[in-house]
Amino acid sequence: MRALGQQRPVRHPVFARCYARLSHSMEAAVVEHRRQLLAGLAGCVVEVGAGNGLNFPHYPATVTEVLAVEPEPYLRRLALAAARQARVPIRVVDGTAEALPAPDATLDAVVASLVLCTVPDLARTLAETHRVLRPGGTLRFYQHVRADDPQLARWQDRLERPWGWLSGGCHPNRDIVAAITTAGFRMLELDRFDFQIMPPLVRPHVLGVAERPTHPASARQGEEVSQA
Ligand SMILES: C[S@@+](CC[C@H](N)C(=O)[O-])C[C@H]1O[C@@H](n2cnc3c(N)ncnc32)[C@H](O)[C@@H]1O
Numbered sequence: 001m002r003a004l005g006q007q008r009p010v011r012h013p014v015f016a017r018c019y020a021r022l023s024h025s026m027e028a029a030v031v032e033h034r035r036q037l038l039a040g041l042a043g044c045v046v047e048v049g050a051g052n053g054l055n056f057p058h059y060p061a062t063v064t065e066v067l068a069v070e071p072e073p074y075l076r077r078l079a080l081a082a083a084r085q086a087r088v089p090i091r092v093v094d095g096t097a098e099a100l101p102a103p104d105a106t107l108d109a110v111v112a113s114l115v116l117c118t119v120p121d122l123a124r125t126l127a128e129t130h131r132v133l134r135p136g137g138t139l140r141f142y143q144h145v146r147a148d149d150p151q152l153a154r155w156q157d158r159l160e161r162p163w164g165w166l167s168g169g170c171h172p173n174r175d176i177v178a179a180i181t182t183a184g185f186r187m188l189e190l191d192r193f194d195f196q197i198m199p200p201l202v203r204p205h206v207l208g209v210a211e212r213p214t215h216p217a218s219a220r221q222g223e224e225v226s227q228a
Contacts, residue, residue, distance in 0.1 A: 008120075010071035010096065015168035020052050020078055027054060029197050034058050034113065036207055037142045043108030046132060048097035048125070049115030051075050053082025056090055063088045067102065069095040072168075097125040102132040109133070113142040116179075118170045126183035133212040139185060140209055144195070144202040146175040156201055163201060172201045177208070185210035 023030075035058050042062035047055060050068035052075050059066060068083065068090055070076040076092060083090035095101050097112070097119045110129045119125045129139055147153045156173035163172050181187060190208040198205075 012072055012168040013074060015166075016072050016074040019168065020075065023052060023054055026197065029195075030054075031058075033142055033205075033207055037111065037113055037140050041109055041111075041140065044106065045109045045111060046100060046102055046107055047111040047113075048100070048129070049112065049118065050079050050092065051114075052078035053080075053086075053090075053092070055111065055113060056082045056086040059086065059088045059090075061087060066090040068092045069097065069100065071096050098128060100128045100132050104131055105134045105137075107132045107134060107137055109138050109140055111140045114144070116141060116143050116176050117145075117172065117174055118168060120169065122174060122176070122179050123183065126179060126185075130184055130212055135212055135214040138188070138209050138211050139180065141176070141180070142205075142207050143176050144172065144198065144205050145177065146173050147204045148192075152200065152204070159201060170202075177206055180208075180210050184213070186213045 034055050038055060038058045038060065041060055043064055045059070045063055045066045047066055047068045050056075050070045051072075053068070056066075056068075056079075066086075066088060068079055070079050070092060071094060076094060079092045083092050093101060097115065098121050110133060112129075116122060116125065133139070147156060153173065160171055160173050164170055177187070177190065188209045188211050190206060192204070192206050194203045195205045196203065
């Protein structure tokens with residue numbers, strides 16, 4: 001029996017196998033985003049929802065340790081294999097983004113790629129991310145997001161449930177940038193772009209860096225960042 005507030009185990013056997021294949025076939029188009037996501041990182045990092053470990057080859061040598069949290073068993077096995085090939089030490093563990101296995105204020109960075117759309121509890125995930133980062137530590141994120149175009153956003157709302165069934169619980173309509181600033185982060189960099197190879201529902205993308213402010217009052221000042 002699950003204790004109150006405990007999450008369901010993440011089991012998506014069909015999606016996991018499809019994702020493992022599909023993600024490899026799309027990697028030529030995605031790889032540059034992964035490189036940008038991780039460029040310049042250093043120190044101790046947690047990657048949430050690491051999937052089959054496609055970010056692992058792109059961690060720079062300045063990263064001293066990665067704790068990769070992946071709850072889905074099939075993808076976690078693939079991540080373990082990918083970790084063995086990586087040039088930085090990567091420990092792959094079972095767990096969820098909503099309950100990160102790290103003490104308060106200890107990490108230099110948290111990496112989240114294509115996972116903030118999927119976590120069942122986005123606010124809790126961002127609160128956990130904030131908790132484990134040291135002041136000045138950064139959240140690196142790469143995501144498809146809610147469309148600015150109201151018509152497309154309406155379709156994202158309408159098709160949220162069937163899309164989620166097909167894609168391991170993904171929500172195409174989340175305003176993830178707003179959620180990050182609401183969680184108390186200061187936006188340092190934000191690039192919005194349409195990723196043309198994706199289906200229209202998940203074409204609007206963001207790639208960015210948000211900081212756990214060294215002084216809490218500075219969080220809201222950082223909301224307005226120039227968008228590349
Ligand atoms: C679309 S895949 C992205 C995988 C990987 N981050 C990438 O960039 O290729 C979404 C991932 O989120 C994971 N996931 C689902 N629920 C999660 C949760 N509550 N906490 C952490 N990861 C979760 C899934 O198992 C899956 O690996």
